[in-house]
Structures are given as structure tokens and as C-alpha cells.
Amino acid sequence: MKAAAFDYVKPRSLDQVISLLQEHGDDARLLAGGQSLLASLNMRLSEPRLLVDITGLDALRGISVQGGMLRIGALATHTEIEGSPLIAQAAPLLAAAAPHIAHRAIRNAGTWGGSIAHADPAAEWPACLLALGGTVVARGPKGERRIAADDFFQGLYATALEADEVLVAAEIPLATAENWFAFDELARRRGDYAIVGMAITGRRRGGVLADTRIVLMGVDSTPLRARRTEALLNGKTVDAAIAATAAASLRAEIEPLPDLTNSPGTKRHLAGVLLQRLLTRACA
Amino acid sequence: MADLYPIRVTVNGETHQCSVQPRTHLADFLRETLGLKGSHLGCEHGVCGACTVELNGHMVRGCLTLAVQADGGTVNTIEGVSRAGVIRDLQQAFVQRNALQCGFCTPGMLMAAKELIEQRPDASRAEVREWISGNYCRCTGYHAIVDAICEVLQHRRAATVRTEASA
Numbered sequence: 067m068k069a070a071a072f073d074y075v076k077p078r079s080l081d082q083v084i085s086l087l088q089e090h091g092d093d094a095r096l097l098a099g100g101q102s103l104l105a106s107l108n109m110r111l112s113e114p115r116l117l118v119d120i121t122g123l124d125a126l127r128g129i130s131v132q133g134g135m136l137r138i139g140a141l142a143t144h145t146e147i148e149g150s151p152l153i154a155q156a157a158p159l160l161a162a163a164a165p166h167i168a169h170r171a172i173r174n175a176g177t178w179g180g181s182i183a184h185a186d187p188a189a190e191w192p193a194c195l196l197a198l199g200g201t202v203v204a205r206g207p208k209g210e211r212r213i214a215a216d217d218f219f220q221g222l223y224a225t226a227l228e229a230d231e232v233l234v235a236a237e238i239p240l241a242t243a244e245n246w247f248a249f250d251e252l253a254r255r256r257g258d259y260a261i262v263g264m265a266i267t268g269r270r271r272g273g274v275l276a277d278t279r280i281v282l283m284g285v286d287s288t289p290l291r292a293r294r295t296e297a298l299l300n301g302k303t304v305d306a307a308i309a310a311t312a313a314a315s316l317r318a319e320i321e322p323l324p325d326l327t328n329s330p331g332t333k334r335h336l337a338g339v340l341l342q343r344l345l346t347r348a349c350a
Numbered sequence: 351m352a353d354l355y356p357i358r359v360t361v362n363g364e365t366h367q368c369s370v371q372p373r374t375h376l377a378d379f380l381r382e383t384l385g386l387k388g389s390h391l392g393c394e395h396g397v398c399g400a401c402t403v404e405l406n407g408h409m410v411r412g413c414l415t416l417a418v419q420a421d422g423g424t425v426n427t428i429e430g431v432s433r434a435g436v437i438r439d440l441q442q443a444f445v446q447r448n449a450l451q452c453g454f455c456t457p458g459m460l461m462a463a464k465e466l467i468e469q470r471p472d473a474s475r476a477e478v479r480e481w482i483s484g485n486y487c488r489c490t491g492y493h494a495i496v497d498a499i500c501e502v503l504q505h506r507r508a509a510t511v512r513t514e515a516s517a
Contacts, residue, residue, distance in 0.1 A: 067394060071352045074372030074418050097419075104375070104414040105395040117372065119419065145408070169484020171462065172396060174408040175415065256483040 069107035076119040080126075080232060084207055086118050087230040096120050096232065098141060101168070101176035102184050126179065126234055129153060135237040137203075140179020145170070147178060156240045159198060159247040159265060163190045166249075169257045182218075183233045185225045188259040188284040190251075192219055196289045197247075197265035197281040200238040206231035219288040244269040248344035251283070252336050260284045261328050262336040266344055273303040273349075280341065285322040285333050294319045295341070309345040313338035357421040361386070362430025370417045377401040377412030379420075380427055388428035388457045392486065399485030402458035403427050409465045428457035437464050439505060443498035451489035459485050463499045471507060475500055 074097075077083045087094055093115040097103060106112045120126060126141040129150050136156040138147065147153050148164035167173055167181075167190050181191040182202065195202075196215040204211055206228055215236075218226045227233060241247075247267045251260035263283030269276045278299045280292040295315045302308050322333035354369035361384060370379055375394075380386045380403065392398035394413045401412030404426040405419075431437050440463055443449070450456045459482065466473060466481045473481065478499050479492070487495060 068378075069373040069375075071371065071373050073352045074355055074416070076418075076421075097416075100416070100419070101396065101411075101414055104416065107373075108375070108395050108413065117416075121419070165480075168396075169399070170465065170481060171399065171402050171409045171411050171484055172414070175405075175410045256480050 067108055067110060069104070070110060070113040072107075072114055073116045074119065075116065076122050078122055080123055080205055080234070083118055083120055083123070083232055084205065084230055086116070087232070088207065090116050091229060094118055096183075098180040099143065099176040100180075101172050102180070102186065120232065131156065131240065132237075134240065135201075136240055137235050137237050138178050139235050140177060140183075140233050142178040144168075144173035144176050144178070144181075148173065157198060157238050158241060159194055159249055159267060160191075160238075162247070162249045163194050163265065166190055166251050166257075166260070166263070178236065179233045182236055183225060183227060185219050185223050185288070186259075187219075187222065187286060187288050187290075188263070190263070190265075190283065193263065193265050193281045193283045193289040194249075195236055195238070196291065197267045197279045198238045199267075199279065200236050202226075202233055203235040203237060204228075204231040205234050210234070212237075216291075222287040244271060246270045246348060248348050250340055250344055252340060261325070262322075262333050262340055264337070264340045264344060266341075266348075268299075275299050275302055275304065280316070282320065282337060284325070285320055285337060287323065290320065292316050292319050299345075304345050304349040306346065309342045309349070312345060313342040316341050355418050355421075357418055359417075359420045359423055359425060361425045362427060362433070372416065372418050374417045375413050376403065376405070376410075376415040376417050376420055376425070379417035380412065380425070383417075386427050386429050388432075390454055390457060392454070397486070398455070398458075399462065400455050400458040402461040402485065404431075404461065404465075409461050428460060431461070431464060440464065440467070440498070440502050443501050444495070447494045447498040447501065449490060449494040449498040450487075455485060455487040455489075459487065459495060463502075466499065467503060467506065471503065471510075473503060478503070 095114040097117045097119045126139050128139045144167045154161045200215045202213045202218050213226050249265050251263035253260045265281045268278035278296045282290045317334050317338045322330045356369050358367045390400035392400040396411045396414040403412045406423045
């Protein structure tokens with residue numbers, strides 16, 4: 067299908083973007099890579115009056131270390147993150163997750179900030195940002211503010227961003243030698259949305275786990291932390307028995323929502339499979 | 351009706367100045383405005399890959415890119431890369447290996463394979479399969495396509511070794 071008609075504007079400044087959002091409210095949509103937005107426009111699931119193209123704003127680009135944090139600009143593409151030596155060093159979880167995002171042609175256009183602001187519960191970047199304890203940097207009419215990932219994802223495609231705020235970047239603590247991570251997804255076909263996906267992060271000192279974060283994709287209306295199972299793992303050294311116990315704990319903890327083809331029971335089972343697999347791999 | 355938006359875009363080496371509706375996606379612009387019918391439209395929501403073209407050096411979905419987003423940019427389509435001869439070996443391998451039947455997916459498949467060969471010259475068979483997972487083919491069952499791409503990767507690697515040896 068074809069998208070319904072809309073107007074298009076490509077502002078040269080962030081202030082102009084913000085005033086357009088204030089003026090047009092819900093009739094306006096921000097356009098970055100457009101890899102989710104244009105699909106929904108083509109299917110007429112969404113019919114905004116105005117698209118505000120933010121790709122002319124250089125302030126939203128770049129991957130750098132600033133103030134001891136890894137800062138990834140909203141307009142960084144999935145491909146840029148996949149191939150960045152800085153990301154591989156400072157946030158290797160992102161490098162591991164990037165190849166799972168859709169397909170190369172989509173990764174070449176889709177953006178970090180777009181994915182986080184869209185807040186698809188099955189998408190990789192929201193889950194990774196939450197697993198890494200990251201922070202969203204938002205700019206609005208009153209200036210800049212920071213929102214912890216734990217407070218950012220509030221519901222299905224719903225975030226803590228105000229209607230007149232723009233996600234300009236997201237920041238992540240730099241990985242140290244103590245940090246470890248694991249990531250995997252189960253999907254019928256490479257690049258499809260995961261039936262269940264999982265990102266795990268934490269610290270490991272002499273094999274003992276601390277600050278573990280387990281984030282699930284595709285099981286709830288937001289990326290979901292499994293806090294009970296995280297607590298169970300902290301202070302433990304992973305072996306086969308602990309991995310099995312943690313999988314059982316996770317299955318008891320979550321109440322997965324079904325999708326078109328997978329029941330809650332299937333997702334519950336697969337979440338346990340993924341956790342056991344990732345923990346076993348981590349201690350191998 | 352939304353206002354027309356002026357764009358300037360270089361397609362296959364030729365610069366065009368046009369006015370387009372903002373809602374027109376790049377694949378429709380190429381097909382309907384410029385008459386370049388090689389980029390095909392299958393699903394129009396980013397799933398099938400038949401509309402794959404190059405924008406500013408990277409392959410993208412023509413149906414998930416607005417023509418206005420290409421303003422000031424450079425586009426290469428299957429027509430351009432065919433004429434330039436840069437994927438002649440790939441096209442010949444597709445023919446020799448029967449890597450197409452109806453041919454609807456072939457332009458997108460070739461554009462995807464082109465970027466693979468350029469970006470990942472050492473790709474394994476598994477990596478080839480993964481790379482083209484974003485392009486649907488409903489005829490071949492993919493094996494012949496993977497065979498053709500792997501053959502070209504191998505030939506180009508061998509040619510690089512020969513060039514380096516004689517240098």
C-alpha cells in the first residue's frame with residue numbers, strides 16, 4: 067500500500083524541531099531512519115499530517131566517550147554501531163546484538179535513537195539500554211534532561227518522553243574488565259522479531275556474580291527485567307545446577323504475552339531455554 | 351494534498367531536479383518518475399527486499415525511504431550497476447547457477463550481494479545466507495543463489511591473490 071499524504075519539513079536546528087512538535091502535537095511525527103515509521107505509514111496504521119525529518123541535525127550524530135560515559139547520538143545507524151571499534155570495546159553487548167536487528171539494508175538506515183524512542187518491546191536497543199543501565203538524553207523546550215532506562219519504558223510503544231521532547235542521545239557506562247554480558251534471540255528466521263530475546267549484563271569477580279541484569283524481549287509490553295531471577299544469581303558462581311535453577315526461577319517469574327503464533331507457555335519455556343543456554347555459555 | 355517538495359538527486363550518475371510529493375517513496379520515484387523499473391515492489395513494508403537500492407553508498411529499502419530523504423544524495427539502482435559492469439561476474443554466476451526463475455527478486459538480490467562482496471569479501475557460506483536473509487525468493491529455495499554468491503566471492507578472492515602475487 068501507499069502512505070496517506072503528509073507534509074514534510076527538514077529543520078536545521080533542534081529548537082525548530084521542538085517548536086514544530088509544540089505547534090503540531092500528535093499530528094507530527096519525527097523521522098530519523100524511518101524503518102518502523104515508513105512501514106506503518108505504508109500500511110496506513112498511522113496517518114500523521116507532518117513528518118519532521120531530524121537527519122539534518124549534526125548534533126544528534128556521533129559515537130564518543132564524554133564525561134566517562136559512552137554517548138551514542140540518536141542518529142547513529144545500527145550498521146555504524148555494529149562496526150564501531152569504540153562500541154566493541156566500551157559496550158560489547160551492543161556489538162553482539164546489532165547483527166540480530168532486521169537485515170543489513172534496514173540496519174543501514176535505522177537508528178539507535180529511533181529504536182529507543184519507538185520502544186518496541188521486541189526490539190534489541192531498548193532491551194540492551196535497559197540491561198546496560200543506560201540513560202536517555204532528551205531535549206525539550208525547558209532544556210536537556212536525563213532519564214534512566216529503568217524509568218524510560220512505560221508501556222507498549224510508550225516512553226517517558228514528553229510530546230515536545232526529542233531523544234538526542236543515550237549514554238552507557240563504560241565496560242570494565244569485571245563486566246560480562248550475554249545476548250541471544252530465538253526466531254524462526256534470521257532478522258525476524260525474536261519470539262523471545264535476552265540480554266544479560268553484570269559484574270563477575272572471581273566467578274561470583276553481582277549486579278546482574280536480565281532483560282527479556284518479546285514477552286511483555288516493554289523490555290522486561292527479571293528482578294527475582296537477577297537476585298537469585300547475585301552472589302553465586304554459575305554452574306550447570308545454578309543455570310537450571312535460574313531457568314526454573316525465570317519461568318515462574320514471568321507472565322509472557324502471546325503473539326500471533328506463540329502462546330504464553332511457549333514463550334515461558336523458551337525464555338528458560340535462553341537463560342540456561344546463555345549462563346552455561348558464560349561459565350564454559 | 352500536501353505541497354510538492356523540490357529535490358535534487360543523482361541517480362546512476364545523472365542528476366535530476368524534480369518536485370515530489372513527500373509521501374512518494376524512493377522506489378516509486380525511481381519507477382514512476384524516472385522510469386527505472388528494475389527496482390521491484392513486492393511487499394511495500396520492508397520485508398521482501400525486492401526494492402533494494404543503494405543510497406549514498408549503502409543499500410536500503412526503496413519502499414522504506416522517502417524520495418525527499420534522497421535530496422542531495424546519490425542513488426544507484428540495478429540499471430546503473432549493470433551498465434557500469436561492476437557486478438557482471440555476479441550476474442553471470444546467477445545465470446550459470448540457475449539462481450533465478452521468475453526473476454522478480456533478482457535485482458534486489460543482486461544489490462544485496464553487491465554490498466556483501468564489497469564489505470565482506472571473506473564471508474562464509476553461513477554469512478552469505480545471513481546477509482541475504484532480508485531478500486525473499488519464492489522460486490529457487492535460495493541454494494542456487496547462495497552457490498552463485500559464494501562462487502563469485504571465491505573467484506574474486508583468487509583474483510586478488512593473483513594480483514598481489516604479480517605485483
